[in-house]
Amino acid sequence: MPKSRIRILQKQSRSLEPNKEQRAELMERSLNYGEKFMDSLSDQKAYQTFDHDHVHQLLEDPLREEPSELNTVIEAIQQDIVPPGLNPASGAHFGYIPGGGIFSSAVGDYLSALTNRYVGVYFSSPGAVVLETRLVNWMAGLIGFDKKAGGFLSSGGSIANLTAVVTAREHAGLHSSDYSKAVVYLTKQTHHCVDKALNISGMGDCVKRYIPMDDHFKMDVHELKKSIQKDREEKLIPWMIIASAGTTDTGAIDRLDEIGESAKEQHLWYHIDAAYGGFFLLTKEGKQKLKGIDRADSVVLDPHKGLFLPYGTGALVVKNAEILANAHHYEANYMQDTKVEAGMYSPAEISPELSKHFRGLRMWMPLKLHGVQAFRSALEEKLLLTQYAWERLSEMEDIEVGPEPELTVFTFRWAPKINADLDKLNQKLHQAMIEDGRVFLSTTRIEGEFRFRFAVLSVRSHLEEIELFFSVLKEKIDQIG
Numbered sequence: 001m002p003k004s005r006i007r008i009l010q011k012q013s014r015s016l017e018p019n020k021e022q023r024a025e026l027m028e029r030s031l032n033y034g035e036k037f038m039d040s041l042s043d044q045k046a047y048q049t050f051d052h053d054h055v056h057q058l059l060e061d062p063l064r065e066e067p068s069e070l071n072t073v074i075e076a077i078q079q080d081i082v083p084p085g086l087n088p089a090s091g092a093h094f095g096y097i098p099g100g101g102i103f104s105s106a107v108g109d110y111l112s113a114l115t116n117r118y119v120g121v122y123f124s125s126p127g128a129v130v131l132e133t134r135l136v137n138w139m140a141g142l143i144g145f146d147k148k149a150g151g152f153l154s155s156g157g158s159i160a161n162l163t164a165v166v167t168a169r170e171h172a173g174l175h176s177s178d179y180s181k182a183v184v185y186l187t188k189q190t191h192h193c194v195d196k197a198l199n200i201s202g203m204g205d206c207v208k209r210y211i212p213m214d215d216h217f218k219m220d221v222h223e224l225k226k227s228i229q230k231d232r233e234e235k236l237i238p239w240m241i242i243a244s245a246g247t248t249d250t251g252a253i254d255r256l257d258e259i260g261e262s263a264k265e266q267h268l269w270y271h272i273d274a275a276y277g278g279f280f281l282l283t284k285e286g287k288q289k290l291k292g293i294d295r296a297d298s299v300v301l302d303p304h305k306g307l308f309l310p311y312g313t314g315a316l317v318v319k320n321a322e323i324l325a326n327a328h329h330y331e332a333n334y335m336q337d338t339k340v341e342a343g344m345y346s347p348a349e350i351s352p353e354l355s356k357h358f359r360g361l362r363m364w365m366p367l368k369l370h371g372v373q374a375f376r377s378a379l380e381e382k383l384l385l386t387q388y389a390w391e392r393l394s395e396m397e398d399i400e401v402g403p404e405p406e407l408t409v410f411t412f413r414w415a416p417k418i419n420a421d422l423d424k425l426n427q428k429l430h431q432a433m434i435e436d437g438r439v440f441l442s443t444t445r446i447e448g449e450f451r452f453r454f455a456v457l458s459v460r461s462h463l464e465e466i467e468l469f470f471s472v473l474k475e476k477i478d479q480i481g
């Protein structure tokens with residue numbers, strides 16, 4: 001074996017391991033860009049319209065054999081990749097479910113990637129596994145679960161909901177021949193990732209009972225009970241109830257306590273999707289509104305929503321971790337060294353992932369560095385900002401608001417008393433706001449009507465951004481009107 005070839009290859013690949021000076025240069029340029037980005041945030045648009053052809057040029061961007069200049073790479077990020085479209089880091093982002101992405105979390109993520117701990121199993125990184133367990137226990141404590149609870153950090157709410165569905169399926173002992181008779185109870189306001197989860201988990205053919213809702217878009221518990229009863233009489237298999245603690249469209253919180261009572265009486269798996277609303281448990285008001293969440297068998301929370309972390313952090317917390325483990329535990333010969341007495345579950349034993357991103361640091365560092373109170377205050381601020389915005393909109397002539405917000409989402413539409421197609425008018429208003437870009441709101445349809453959704457959850461949304469929204473709204477209405 002000629003060692004010379006090995007030496008040549010080693011030399012050719014050396015740039016994969018930059019030296020101290022090269023690292024310093026890379027960091028300096030990247031940090032410069034990062035600082036520029038942060039410093040200019042209040043001047044950046046919340047939505048930047050773009051030219052498709054220009055963005056698609058990236059598809060032709062050659063990935064050459066030889067290295068590119070650092071400057072050109074940073075320029076591409078700064079000019080072509082980051083700016084077009086939605087700016088989730090903007091405080092004037094009031095669409096979908098904002099989050100913001102806090103700085104300390106980005107730094108935590110940098111350290112995670114750099115140290116690259118293997119969080120799948122305790123044997124390989126006990127520190128990282130204990131850290132994740134600590135965070136899960138903290139969330140379990142917020143929910144009101146006891147020490148039997150367990151869970152893991154996922155990439156987001158969709159994967160966490162999927163894992164909950166799989167856990168419920170396994171716990172019920174359902175076999176494929178049962179799937180078309182198993183019944184899941186939910187509402188038309190349940191997040192669409194649950195439908196997706198049912199499909200992916202093989203439960204796509206199960207019976208989906210969309211329970212009617214009241215005027216506030218909450219599941220009608222009386223109807224739920226009637227449905228379960230009827231399904232039993234028809235020899236179906238009532239299996240799982242999915243309640244929402246903050247729906248995406250209207251922010252409605254189902255009657256968690258009452259639904260929990262029914263789930264218990266009927267021995268059904270009770271899952272609560274609190275991806276959006278869960279962290280309001282940190283506030284006094286939220287805690288009251290989410291009363292009964294501790295009755296759930298499983299709860300999804302999204303730290304990349306309610307804790308303002310950058311995208312890529314969700315969580316599933318299950319009341320009895322053993323059930324989660326039973327649904328996900330597998331053995332493999334090549335994993336035999338990892339079998340050590342850890343005194344806790346490793347994420348790989350209770351979740352679909354084996355190798356996983358070292359997610360804990362991006363959540364733990366901010367909680368430690370800022371303290372929980374800072375998050376509590378930010379969430380309380382968002383509740384009050386939303387109430388303020390809703391009240392002001394309610395007082396405006398020609399604006400029709402949806403139900404008073406329970407959390408930080410509500411809907412409204414422009415409804416001038418003229419003979420016009422209101423859907424078309426509101427679409428025009430939305431388009432005008434998109435083109436302006438200073439604030440961003442997304443839209444939805446409620447009972448067929450086109451409506452704006454106003455969602456306040458960016459860490460950077462304050463009174464100034466709400467005022468900006470009102471001035472943009474007025475300006476655009478005046479222009480169109």
Ligand SMILES: Cc1ncc(COP(=O)(O)O)c(C=O)c1O
Nearest residue numbers: 097156157158191193248275276
């Ligand atoms: C209530 C609810 N559940 C689930 C999800 C899906 O979460 P993710 O986007 O993190 O996958 C969302 C996202 O907005 C949501 O609002």
